[in-house]
Amino acid sequence: MSTNHTSTSDAEPRPKAVLFCPDCGHESGLPGDWIVDEGPNRTTHTCPACDATVEDRPRPAPALAP
Ligand SMILES: [Zn+2]
Incomplete structure (x- = not known):
């Protein structure tokens, strides 16, 4: 079945x-x-526990208008 559901995913x-x-499984939020x-x-994020480098892919940050 194909339901044409044009949902504007605005409330994600x-x-x-x-x-x-x-490396060590350390997890932490951002920031x-x-x-x-x-x-x-x-x-680049460096793990404070084991000093491993955790690279974070650059995301297209939305322009936050003040
Ligand atoms: Zn680590």
Whole structure:
């Protein structure tokens, strides 16, 4: 069955911004206790527990108008 349901997904559940360390399994939200290193193209998060680098892919951040 094909139901043409044009739903404007406007009320999406807020995404859980949580990073996981692949090395030790440390997890923390964003912003959490990660050591954030903001580069020109990407933001690198370093695990505070084992010092592993957890790279976070740059997302097209919505322009927040004041
Ligand atoms: Zn770690």
